[in-house]
């Protein structure tokens with residue numbers, strides 16, 4: 001155990017963090033994990049890691065566990081883009097302040113490389129497909145907090161001669177994703193509602209378009225970022241640029257897979273929602289040998305199997321509060337309609 005390379009992952013009760021743990025354990029690394037359970041599921045935390053129930057904003061506690069760590073993957077966040085215009089304090093705290101604390105503690109403890117999970121929200125409403133060399137133009141507090149964290153990361157790492165990589169995943173689906181969170185994860189929410197015998201709810205006309213990546217394809221890329229010299233100081237989109245689909249089409253696929261024949265209910269657009277968002281995967285193909293191995297249909301099917309096995313659940317509004325309640329706030333959330 002003593003000679004193993006030590007890696008620290010934040011957000012290990014979460015969707016991405018928990019899968020990353022499994023893949024790095026397979027590489028025979030010593031994994032330290034952090035989570036404060038504002039998201040994720042307790043049983044996503046692997047029994048085979050050194051786990052700490054710590055808030056990433058707690059610099060003192062972070063410093064107490066960082067000793068000897070070589071690489072940090074910062075995956076913890078409240079990944080709630082749509083909610084961020086209504087709960088900006090909580091979202092900014094967990095995405096910006098938490099990130100800066102993790103970076104500060106990492107640098108203080110002589111870490112070699114920090115890998116930061118940013119988001120496609122960094123690009124905002126620009127011409128698609130988004131390329132890494134485009135300017136960042138985030139349109140909501142979620143995207144703004146991710147871009148601000150990226151800037152602090154680059155600033156501090158370059159000053160201290162520490163390697164950094166910025167991963168830009170987008171719309172990941174698969175087992176272990178939270179499906180009873182009313183504020184995010186459209187595919188999981190739709191499947192959960194259908195299993196509860198309820199129709200899907202769509203914000204706006206459903207013509208918004210996205211690409212979805214299956215978790216394994218995303219983890220493959222994150223794993224490669226561990227020590228590859230080519231990716232040092234690189235920002236890399238992670239996810240497919242194929243199967244660009246509308247939310248209406250997603251609802252149809254979910255209903256085919258679940259066997260639900262209920263028509264979607266349409267509600268007012270969510271403010272600031274980007275209409276068409278997709279990223280180029282060219283850089284990931286070149287630097288990480290990225291390939292899409294799981295089709296959208298198969299990815300949704302695997303997500304369905306996970307939710308079905310675990311059991312459909314009523315939505316949990318207790319973890320995050322709506323900070324701004326006004327005429328712009330979706331009624332679905334105000335009335336807890338999900």
Ligand SMILES: NC(=O)c1ccc[n+]([C@@H]2O[C@H](COP(=O)([O-])OP(=O)(O)OC[C@H]3O[C@@H](n4cnc5c(N)ncnc54)[C@H](O)[C@@H]3O)[C@@H](O)[C@H]2O)c1
Pocket residue numbers: 010011012013014015016017034035036037038039040041054055056057074075076077078079093094098117118119120168169170171172173177178
């Ligand atoms: N899932 C996606 O589609 C997607 C897309 C783009 C980017 N990302 C990014 O990938 C990362 C992981 O996302 P995910 O989907 O796994 O989310 P997730 O919510 O499943 O996991 C995040 C975990 O971080 C923890 N966390 C949040 N704030 C914390 C804090 N202050 N201290 C300690 N732990 C804290 C939560 O409890 C949760 O378990 C995030 O940075 C997210 O912004 C995700």
